[in-house]
Amino acid sequence: MALLSPSRRLRRTPFSDGVEAAGVKAYTVYNHMLLPTVFRSVEEDYRHLKEAVQIWDVAVERQIELRGPDAGRLMQMLTPRDLRGMTAGQCYYVPIVDETGGMLNDPVAVKLSEDRWWISIADSDLLYWVKAIAHGWRLDVLVDEPDVSPLAIQGPKSDELLSRVFGDGVRDIRFFRFGVFDFQGRDLVIARSGYSKQGGFEVYVEGGDIGMPLWNALMEAGKDLDVHAGCPNLIERIEGGLLSYGNDMTDDNTPHECGLGKFCNTHSAIGCIGRDALLRVAKEGPVQEIRAISIDGPPVPGCDRWWPVTSEGTVVGRVSSAAWSPDFDTNVAIGMIRMTHWTPGTVLDVETPDGTRRATVNRCFWI
Amino acid sequence: MALLSPSRRLRRTPFSDGVEAAGVKAYTVYNHMLLPTVFRSVEEDYRHLKEAVQIWDVAVERQIELRGPDAGRLMQMLTPRDLRGMTAGQCYYVPIVDETGGMLNDPVAVKLSEDRWWISIADSDLLYWVKAIAHGWRLDVLVDEPDVSPLAIQGPKSDELLSRVFGDGVRDIRFFRFGVFDFQGRDLVIARSGYSKQGGFEVYVEGGDIGMPLWNALMEAGKDLDVHAGCPNLIERIEGGLLSYGNDMTDDNTPHECGLGKFCNTHSAIGCIGRDALLRVAKEGPVQEIRAISIDGPPVPGCDRWWPVTSEGTVVGRVSSAAWSPDFDTNVAIGMIRMTHWTPGTVLDVETPDGTRRATVNRCFWI
Numbered sequence: 001m002a003l004l005s006p007s008r009r010l011r012r013t014p015f016s017d018g019v020e021a022a023g024v025k026a027y028t029v030y031n032h033m034l035l036p037t038v039f040r041s042v043e044e045d046y047r048h049l050k051e052a053v054q055i056w057d058v059a060v061e062r063q064i065e066l067r068g069p070d071a072g073r074l075m076q077m078l079t080p081r082d083l084r085g086m087t088a089g090q091c092y093y094v095p096i097v098d099e100t101g102g103m104l105n106d107p108v109a110v111k112l113s114e115d116r117w118w119i120s121i122a123d124s125d126l127l128y129w130v131k132a133i134a135h136g137w138r139l140d141v142l143v144d145e146p147d148v149s150p151l152a153i154q155g156p157k158s159d160e161l162l163s164r165v166f167g168d169g170v171r172d173i174r175f176f177r178f179g180v181f182d183f184q185g186r187d188l189v190i191a192r193s194g195y196s197k198q199g200g201f202e203v204y205v206e207g208g209d210i211g212m213p214l215w216n217a218l219m220e221a222g223k224d225l226d227v228h229a230g231c232p233n234l235i236e237r238i239e240g241g242l243l244s245y246g247n248d249m250t251d252d253n254t255p256h257e258c259g260l261g262k263f264c265n266t267h268s269a270i271g272c273i274g275r276d277a278l279l280r281v282a283k284e285g286p287v288q289e290i291r292a293i294s295i296d297g298p299p300v301p302g303c304d305r306w307w308p309v310t311s312e313g314t315v316v317g318r319v320s321s322a323a324w325s326p327d328f329d330t331n332v333a334i335g336m337i338r339m340t341h342w343t344p345g346t347v348l349d350v351e352t353p354d355g356t357r358r359a360t361v362n363r364c365f366w367i
Numbered sequence: 368m369a370l371l372s373p374s375r376r377l378r379r380t381p382f383s384d385g386v387e388a389a390g391v392k393a394y395t396v397y398n399h400m401l402l403p404t405v406f407r408s409v410e411e412d413y414r415h416l417k418e419a420v421q422i423w424d425v426a427v428e429r430q431i432e433l434r435g436p437d438a439g440r441l442m443q444m445l446t447p448r449d450l451r452g453m454t455a456g457q458c459y460y461v462p463i464v465d466e467t468g469g470m471l472n473d474p475v476a477v478k479l480s481e482d483r484w485w486i487s488i489a490d491s492d493l494l495y496w497v498k499a500i501a502h503g504w505r506l507d508v509l510v511d512e513p514d515v516s517p518l519a520i521q522g523p524k525s526d527e528l529l530s531r532v533f534g535d536g537v538r539d540i541r542f543f544r545f546g547v548f549d550f551q552g553r554d555l556v557i558a559r560s561g562y563s564k565q566g567g568f569e570v571y572v573e574g575g576d577i578g579m580p581l582w583n584a585l586m587e588a589g590k591d592l593d594v595h596a597g598c599p600n601l602i603e604r605i606e607g608g609l610l611s612y613g614n615d616m617t618d619d620n621t622p623h624e625c626g627l628g629k630f631c632n633t634h635s636a637i638g639c640i641g642r643d644a645l646l647r648v649a650k651e652g653p654v655q656e657i658r659a660i661s662i663d664g665p666p667v668p669g670c671d672r673w674w675p676v677t678s679e680g681t682v683v684g685r686v687s688s689a690a691w692s693p694d695f696d697t698n699v700a701i702g703m704i705r706m707t708h709w710t711p712g713t714v715l716d717v718e719t720p721d722g723t724r725r726a727t728v729n730r731c732f733w734i
Binding site: 001002003004005006007008009010012024025026027028029032037038098099104123124125126128129130131132133135136137244245246247273302303304305306320321 | 368369370371372373374375376377379391392393394395396399404405465466471490491492493495496497498499500502503504611612613614640669670671672673687688
């Protein structure tokens, strides 16, 4: 692995001091900010995530705040998901599309009240898109990036750990709902959500100054639970089919190609900017789609570029994320496959840097 | 320095194979893409840049292409620089501002023809802003990211090297002008520009497939000129006062604060989105501004966060970039200083990770 040169442009987070003290080994850069990727090793972090509880610095999930009378209208312009049934206190996973139906981001929208929303973004400057849409359409809404940094608590012991710091009320938070809880006199939004399939929460830490106090309180409270600093885990997120914007999809892809058709209500999402462009694909379906793919053989190297997927020498897709899974004893991967070859059980070739490997299209993801 | 985890999301460039073969030691991430930062060492690369010639993979300077009848109108909406006098064949450094006058990017605009422009961007997804403005204002213009990757040739021997590959015509290109030159049957835009003060060119490589052929042709042609792979050099760019978006300025800053008032014609740039917001600052001047700052003592550590600048204990600014300069035998730095303390010769304190250092506001940058 290459080294990462430090600069102010690669922003630190309110939790960076804790991350460094915990012995972070590698980073990636996400929304112009440092995101840890390895603490002990990717495989050790994976095992621990499935058995204990971890604290994740996911401050890189920057928020876009919409505030004002047109906030709800603007939110609906951004996504083909119908938001009419959404109430304050709910979180929705929302594909964001441009006027051609291309994916610009795949954030979680947090509805704080009728006229106040947070959009918890993946890796792109969605703020620029949202600000310009508000400007161009002359909407009566304030759009900015507030001082809010999510801290995730993930793993089977998350309820136990979080209840020790915030009280037993957190146990009652339902999936993709949030409540407001006190920490040192501050009201914090806590949602049952996160970028793993092991259960847990995301605390929206409002005010960078309480970042380290909260980090330390959680570490202290969880000593006997074997709490450890962690981060989104490459293996576990592929097993769980959690897509990564920029890896598994880009602005070339529609939500339907990404398997996100279930989050699109293209007919009823009136006002969505990309609605016209998506009506046809919603009706006829995409010609390529995200699939879980098993790759035979020993552990594959890191997937730092698209690996072509071929059938009898013809390219029929690409792999965008891949890792060896200890639990499933195979290489797990995410790829985009053309409809001619996406039937579960189809055997294909993947061109990895280590040579061509046999691969199989799965019926579904592993967890 | 920490390690950087590879992933497809951190895009490779058409020149990455050459960069790796040349022994790149560290990267940063810029526009979701890998940007080399060190080959031999920052100080060796610096010395070599000033004495010989380097090939830089600056594919991270992604292009935004504007094409269509409203291309020129859209370009003027983006910037407070008056573009009426600009002719095809010219490049302009253009601050890009939002409706509040905040900097969104500081790219170079390349006017290919009346209805076709490239915007060669710094590190932010300006494409999102430009696409949404075109959409919101219903402009008749196509906006996208073409397959164009700049390759810079920088250093005192740049004219000699480039003329060996493209012919003596390149010697006649004037500063911030471009010509079109043939390489293997392909027309390439070549501008006299680049992110150093050592002279040189940027070749806008259209079509990733000719990236490595051109890289190899330049390396081969320059063997006796001591050509080497290089990259924007931290020390040299601070000496030259070349600002870095995300380091030295953010969307909190107006162009005037960044010392870019000379690129703003706020009165005559009719149509500029941020014009109203900038009229007052253009008239009264900013209350803080970018300054060259010398920091006393031994070499400072890497500047990975803003260092507070104080006077008698009160914060009066911040340093955002700093490095030891062998040629000027001092630490050179770029900072934003309040008007009460920005007079050349003012002595201030800078709080570095190594402790407080004495610093002086300079009259101008070093080169």
